[in-house]
Amino acid sequence: MTPIVFLVILFIGSLLAGLLGSILGIGGGAIIVPLLTIFFHVPIRIAIAASIVSVIATSSGGAIAFLRDGLTNIRVAMFLELATTTGAIFGALITKSVPDRLLFILFAVVLMWSAIAMVRKPKEVETLITSNDKIANKLKLGATITTEREGKITYTLVKTKIGLAMMFCAGMVSSLLGIGSGVLKVPAMDLVMRMPLKASTATSNFMIGVTAASSAIIYLAEGQVDPILTAPVAVGVVIGATIGSRKLKTVNLNSLRYLFVVVLFVVAVEMIFKA
């Protein structure tokens, strides 16, 4: 495969990854890195650096549609970004000490864990209108959202400290693996902090850009980004994410979850083989 053919296929693949990623709220990175490493045999660190830059595009491309739908909780996003950015910077600083094989295994484990967490969840977690969590109360982290299926849902959050700790890990994993780590952020908000799934997905999407930017800027400043490989990935993801973000409200919650789980399992198994 000549470099030109490779780059064109890469562009198309990235466009599809951006589309799928924004629908699922997983930032596209979980698809981009396996696409680059498994299908195109790109070294994992180059793939990670290219992916983390393009992940920003998924978040920002999707942000408008989510904000318009009133699903994004900006206060929660900003609060949790304290932890994700710290984690992402830490991850970018330790990445050189982490062997490639461990990155593949970590990638598979993260995806498997997320898939299992989503499968085990029998139904939408019941939201709370009151909370004994001091931080959530003091910072007024709750909100009311409107969805087509469930109507108006008012919620507040619990276990914000655990949420923060999980977000630190999510940020670290994001920068180590080049993924948006929506796969960790959504369950942290949804399953632990009791935020409705759609609000969690939208808020995670909003956060992913900032988390990714904090590690992407380190990779870029350190000269770890291959611009000619990253360019078609980033442009493809921007286009895909822009198209995908218009579709969220029309996607059925169960089919969304089902699709999410299948994608995570397939990718995880592939990554284990690669390791």
Added chain:
Amino acid sequence: MADFNQQDNYNDETDDSKVAGEKTHEDDHHFHHHQHTKDEIPLSLAKALAAGIITAAIFTAIGFIWYISANYHALSKGSYKTLDRSALVKSIEPSSFIHNLMQLNALGFVGLGLYFLILTPFLRVVASVYQFFMVKDRAFTIITATVALLLIFGFALGVMGVSL
């Protein structure tokens, strides 16, 4: 800006005290406060920044197509693995990027697009600092400003090549 005003009716509260004339029961207080409408969301800001992402993508695309056209023969043989990418990777480091940008070459454009892409979420955080500051939400002004400083700190560490 006005976008945040409705959402932050209680911004001046710095402790658990209640605002006169508002809810007296804590649970009711939170229930009431948490209701906000999508009109409060800074949609115009999101739109402006999404436009920034599109602009970044356009710069990246122009630089990319330019690079492909200029190096068509070299890119039509062998494989991507056989290309010498060390110069490419180096071209994106801050100092080389500024040099390429001054030269107005293809890699300069790609770099401009990619830096712009990364700058966009940072600008969104900075805009949030301003918005929370304007509605006197002290807690969230500090929170968002800390996030912005963390991003600057990360960039500085990257430029210095610090690793653990």
